[in-house]
Amino acid sequence: MTEDKLQYIEEAGMAFELFGMTRMAGRILGYLIVCDNESVSFNEIMGALKASKGSISGTTKQLIAVGFVEPVSLPGDRKTYFRISNLEVGSILRERIKLFVKFAEVLDKGRNLKEKNDRVTDWTLEVSSFYKWLGDEVDLILQKWEREKENIIKENSENYGNKKKST
Amino acid sequence: MTEDKLQYIEEAGMAFELFGMTRMAGRILGYLIVCDNESVSFNEIMGALKASKGSISGTTKQLIAVGFVEPVSLPGDRKTYFRISNLEVGSILRERIKLFVKFAEVLDKGRNLKEKNDRVTDWTLEVSSFYKWLGDEVDLILQKWEREKENIIKENSENYGNKKKST
DNA sequence: CATTTAGTTCAATTATTATTGAACTAAATG
């Protein structure tokens, strides 16, 4: 594994921490992103990240639970391999928006404890209405993405990265 | 402060913790949501939450920094008061989506470290294209909200909570 | 069926983050 990839793995660890995952989960994802194998073994991950068995065991389970990673098993091989899931963008977004809807519910609950309306109840009503609306809107957004994605992805691919294919 | 409100404050503390804030920040927000004053003093918050001066000082600063709370100062009164900001839903959403765009950039960076394309580069390209597209799309979504919000909010207000006004 | 391999579990440790509390600054008041 090259130095720049190792460095990226640590960076990914830090970055994914910002999204509420553990650093180790970020490192594993980073490793799965930059490594050149279709799927990698428990031991390979352990070696590459210099982490303990227990940590790899627990963290891969977490990543599988949230759907970012899937276990792969091969015939005639008792090991488990791991790879990045082909998680659809839609399901990732929907999960995130569910959190917003939950946030909206906390606001509603607070509003309902008040005797009368004021500036704050107006605000919580607006914000919670918005998040609940957004929860409904997400399907339309994703339909639009489905219609446009082919062009967008092509354009992105030409502008940024993936240039190696054409050399 | 009634028992159910005190309980709500603790619940809000736990809930906001899920969104990456500290429990104390959640409690302060919860308090500002359910208390019946337009704005509340440092000391009142301290008393209501039974927390230390230092903690209230630090946490209110945090909440002000991220825009959820604003300090209010009154003429002829040397105290600082605090209240929930009228933060627009649009700016909250834009901030959130910025995080997704950052996530997209981490994926791009990983993809660019690879020698050749495979299943994973295809996936990271799609996901990062999506998040970057979403970053652009947010303005259209918010425009739609502006057009529809009046009706949605009214409906929400009738269906859920805020019934006290009419009694 | 003994041995090796692959992974799990969980108590102990380490690292990180939040909160307190006491000493401090700065402004307002008498």
Next chain:
DNA sequence: CATTTAGTTCAATAATAATTGAACTAAATG
């Protein structure tokens, strides 16, 4: 200008979360 009030700062402590490592289970292999 001494005193009170309002809030800040920050080192110490407490609470929480992540990671290790060693003992374990369970399946596969010879």
